[in-house]
Amino acid sequence: MRYLVALIVTLLASACMAEEWEDQRVFNAAADGPRLRIISSTDTALFAPLIEGFLTQNPDVSVEYLVTGTADLNARVRSAPEAFDVVISSAMDLQLKLANDGFAMPLENMPGSDWAQWHDSLFAFTQEPAAIVINRAAFAGYPVPQTRQELIEALRARPEAFRGKVGTYDIRQSGLGYLFATQDARASETFWRLMEVMGGLDLRLYCCSGDMIDDLTSGSIAVAYNVLGSYATARVEGKEALEVILPSDFQTTMMRTAMVVKNTQYPAVAEAFVRHLIVAGPELAPLPLLTSQQEQETAVITLEPALLTYLDTLKRRKFLTAWEDAVIQK
Amino acid sequence: MSASPAVSGSLRNRLVLTLIGGAAILALLLFFTVRSYAARVAQQGQDNILGASVTSILDAVALRDGELEVDIPYAAFSMLSTPSDDRVFYAIFQDGELLSGYDDLSATNGRPNGEWVFQSGEVRGETIRQVSASRTLVGLGTRTEVEVALGQTQDALAETLRQISRNAAYLGIGFFTLVAGLSFWATSATIGQLNKLTTSVTRRGPQDLSPFRKPVPREMAPLVSSLNSLMGRLDQSLSQSEDFIAEAAHRVRTPLATVRSYADATLQRVEKEENREALRSMVRAIDESSRAAGQLLDHAMITFRADHLEREEIDLVALVRDLVQRLTPIAEMKDLSLTLVGDPVVIYSGDPILIQNAVRNMVDNALKYAPAESVVEIEVSQGTQAQISVRDQGPGFPPSEIDTLTRRFERGKNAAGTIGSGLGLTIVQDVAKAHGGDLILTNRKGKGACVTLSL
Numbered sequence: 001m002r003y004l005v006a007l008i009v010t011l012l013a014s015a016c017m018a019e020e021w022e023d024q025r026v027f028n029a030a031a032d033g034p035r036l037r038i039i040s041s042t043d044t045a046l047f048a049p050l051i052e053g054f055l056t057q058n059p060d061v062s063v064e065y066l067v068t069g070t071a072d073l074n075a076r077v078r079s080a081p082e083a084f085d086v087v088i089s090s091a092m093d094l095q096l097k098l099a100n101d102g103f104a105m106p107l108e109n110m111p112g113s114d115w116a117q118w119h120d121s122l123f124a125f126t127q128e129p130a131a132i133v134i135n136r137a138a139f140a141g142y143p144v145p146q147t148r149q150e151l152i153e154a155l156r157a158r159p160e161a162f163r164g165k166v167g168t169y170d171i172r173q174s175g176l177g178y179l180f181a182t183q184d185a186r187a188s189e190t191f192w193r194l195m196e197v198m199g200g201l202d203l204r205l206y207c208c209s210g211d212m213i214d215d216l217t218s219g220s221i222a223v224a225y226n227v228l229g230s231y232a233t234a235r236v237e238g239k240e241a242l243e244v245i246l247p248s249d250f251q252t253t254m255m256r257t258a259m260v261v262k263n264t265q266y267p268a269v270a271e272a273f274v275r276h277l278i279v280a281g282p283e284l285a286p287l288p289l290l291t292s293q294q295e296q297e298t299a300v301i302t303l304e305p306a307l308l309t310y311l312d313t314l315k316r317r318k319f320l321t322a323w324e325d326a327v328i329q330k
Numbered sequence: 331m332s333a334s335p336a337v338s339g340s341l342r343n344r345l346v347l348t349l350i351g352g353a354a355i356l357a358l359l360l361f362f363t364v365r366s367y368a369a370r371v372a373q374q375g376q377d378n379i380l381g382a383s384v385t386s387i388l389d390a391v392a393l394r395d396g397e398l399e400v401d402i403p404y405a406a407f408s409m410l411s412t413p414s415d416d417r418v419f420y421a422i423f424q425d426g427e428l429l430s431g432y433d434d435l436s437a438t439n440g441r442p443n444g445e446w447v448f449q450s451g452e453v454r455g456e457t458i459r460q461v462s463a464s465r466t467l468v469g470l471g472t473r474t475e476v477e478v479a480l481g482q483t484q485d486a487l488a489e490t491l492r493q494i495s496r497n498a499a500y501l502g503i504g505f506f507t508l509v510a511g512l513s514f515w516a517t518s519a520t521i522g523q524l525n526k527l528t529t530s531v532t533r534r535g536p537q538d539l540s541p542f543r544k545p546v547p548r549e550m551a552p553l554v555s556s557l558n559s560l561m562g563r564l565d566q567s568l569s570q571s572e573d574f575i576a577e578a579a580h581r582v583r584t585p586l587a588t589v590r591s592y593a594d595a596t597l598q599r600v601e602k603e604e605n606r607e608a609l610r611s612m613v614r615a616i617d618e619s620s621r622a623a624g625q626l627l628d629h630a631m632i633t634f635r636a637d638h639l640e641r642e643e644i645d646l647v648a649l650v651r652d653l654v655q656r657l658t659p660i661a662e663m664k665d666l667s668l669t670l671v672g673d674p675v676v677i678y679s680g681d682p683i684l685i686q687n688a689v690r691n692m693v694d695n696a697l698k699y700a701p702a703e704s705v706v707e708i709e710v711s712q713g714t715q716a717q718i719s720v721r722d723q724g725p726g727f728p729p730s731e732i733d734t735l736t737r738r739f740e741r742g743k744n745a746a747g748t749i750g751s752g753l754g755l756t757i758v759q760d761v762a763k764a765h766g767g768d769l770i771l772t773n774r775k776g777k778g779a780c781v782t783l784s785l
């Protein structure tokens with residue numbers, strides 16, 4: 001009896017889990033061929049053209065596209081890798097750790113540059129800088145900050161104007177936010193000062209780039225730090241209200257990566273899909289796709305084992321403590 | 331005549347096999363040595379990086395308020411980047427308890443003081459190289475031991491090893507080819523010396539028993555000197571026997587002449603037919619013996635002169651004409667006429683005594699085997715070679731024996747009843763050979779033999 005209860009509870013829990021997607025869509029549902037299950041952190045709208053491009057080439061395949069945040073995505077893949085065929089995420093460190101831990105299937109003879117892949121199992125296909133996005137209205141009559149230092153000065157100059165109107169990732173929840181924060185911290189001490197200043201202004205924390213940009217557009221916040229430039233640009237078109245600033249002191253650029261899950265049911269289809277992501281032309285997505293012969297930019301976070309560093313439990317605990325100390329000033 | 335010697339193995343094959351076999355063994359040795367050395371160096375390289383990484387992590391361990399802090403430096407893992415993107419596993423233990431990292435690695439409880447302990451093992455189905463090091467931290471009233479284990483897969487190392495193996499193989503093959511080529515060359519050079527000696531032995535005339543004077547490699551000197559001494563002894567015993575024959579013939583001839591004149595005289599006086607017949611047979615036998623002795627003497631002389639051939643410019647026509655004149659009386663006794671035809675002058679460089687002797691034997695045969703009242707034609711001509719032919723109108727050579735008549739003491743069926751020793755044509759042949767020429771016996775279409783001495 002007790003087992004039965006336990007079973008029901010687990011089933012319920014997993015059923016609920018199944019419901020908890022940010023977005024869930026099936027492409028080409030009518031096809032009677034294999035159904036590729038893609039778990040991704042990328043908004044469906046931004047990614048759909050890539051899937052559709054793939055489906056025109058493989059009309060008998062259908063794709064189930066499941067969207068969730070980077071941290072949740074990582075947890076789900078770890079707990080049930082057999083539930084997915086392809087994993088796409090912007091949190092390079094979590095992806096690299098998945099690959100390092102053996103969740104990925106190595107693929108041979110893949111196109112693309114060597115620096116844009118790791119261990120033949122993790123493949124980068126976009127290159128997206130972290131940006132400062134501002135609502136122009138809040139800076140009317142004031143110079144628009146171009147560096148973090150200038151942003152610090154701007155916030156300090158008019159604290160009341162910005163109180164409660166500054167947003168960034170809650171790095172405890174967002175894998176990408178954590179990646180950006182750790183890379184920023186590695187690059188410069190300015191990051192910590194900025195966090196302290198922002199923390200002093202009742203910083204608003206977000207799970208995802210999308211929400212931040214929504215609030216920026218609506219004017220409920222004036223500045224968002226470390227938003228995905230690609231998301232912002234995708235929305236900025238036609239919206240005069242926002243301005244995307246790629247800080248000129250230093251940039252942190254992330255690569256969106258894809259991997260085929262080791263025990264996928266459709267290795268060939270999954271591999272073809274990843275291949276499609278690598279070779280897809282820029283017309284296929286609003287995302288800044290990598291081109292095949294591209295050189296690695298210095299700002300791009302390198303796919304290397306060092307990405308494991310900040311995922312270390314002790315290191316992460318220490319970093320989060322420092323971050324909380326700076327940001328949450330009660 | 332030359333019996334092929336019993337052959338056991340080949341010097342060339344033995345040399346080549348030994349050298350090539352040696353080269354192959356050396357090449358293999360080279361390959362394995364280079365590879366294992368390079369593999370050690372490559373492994374050393376990976377070990378050093380792993381060690382440096384683990385040390386940098388250990389350095390970042392600190393006790394803060396009794397609480398252990400491990401602030402892994404970014405560079406610690408960054409330095410583990412390899413071209414093959416090797417997977418990295420790490421674990422941090424405090425007093426043997428896993429603090430963070432991968433539980434696939436286990437604490438070694440090895441030596442403290444940051445000393446590196448390496449081991450190879452398997453993690454998640456991959457062979458890894460693992461390094462462990464530990465450090466003792468002493469804080470306020472606490473003492474704790476931190477161990478860091480760091481493992482890395484060996485894909486890049488394997489790739490390096492593959493390349494090294496390939497290069498080592500190229501090196502080995504190159505070395506082998508070079509040495510094999512060299513050994514072939516060395517072998518043929520060595521055997522070449524033997525071949526050279528063989529050719530110079532083969533090229534020698536049948537009578538040439540003079541010692542070899544050409545320089546030979548030191549190793550072959552004993553062989554050549556034994557050969558020389560063998561030939562010296564042979565030469566000596568040959569000339570001794572020639573001398574002996576000549577001496578013997580000479581000694582026999584004089585008493586024979588005496589016996590012959592007595593027999594002749596006795597024949598005049600004996601009346602009884604029976605006794606006369608016996609005496610005639612005796613005279614005949616004496617004639618045979620004295621002819622044989624004469625021809626043996628000539629032959630010995632010819633052999634000697636042929637060995638030490640001294641050439642001089644002579645006019646063959648004059649030489650033959652002189653001879654014809656001297657033989658004409660004998661021819662006339664048999665009602666035979668000798669005619670000399672051909673070129674007016676034929677200049678040739680040779681030994682006149684030998685040539686004269688040869689021609690005399692040729693004419694002698696014509697006189698002996700041609701019927702009376704026929705013509706013996708002697709022709710001296712200068713074509714591509716100087717030639718002397720003697721043609722008679724006799725019965726010709728017995729066709730079945732024509733090939734063997736030049737052998738020593740070989741006489742034809744038609745020779746029964748004529749006095750002779752069977753050495754005449756042998757002498758002619760020896761003279762021809764001594765001058766580098768040839769003797770050709772033919773029967774003419776019409777009738778008669780034709781003997782041609784071409785020089």
Ligand SMILES: Nc1ncnc2c1ncn2[C@@H]1O[C@H](COP(=O)(O)OP(=O)(O)OP(=O)(O)O)[C@@H](O)[C@H]1O
Nearest residue numbers: 695696699726741742745750751752753754755779
């Ligand atoms: N002109 C010739 N016609 C026919 N037969 C010949 C003639 N010359 C040689 N022969 C044959 O060749 C044989 C060998 O000749 P060769 O001159 O060597 O010996 P031979 O005349 O018998 O003896 P000798 O040594 O006294 O000359 C002779 O026995 C004879 O049978």
Ligand SMILES: [Mg+2]
Nearest residue numbers: 695750754755
């Ligand atoms: Mg004769």
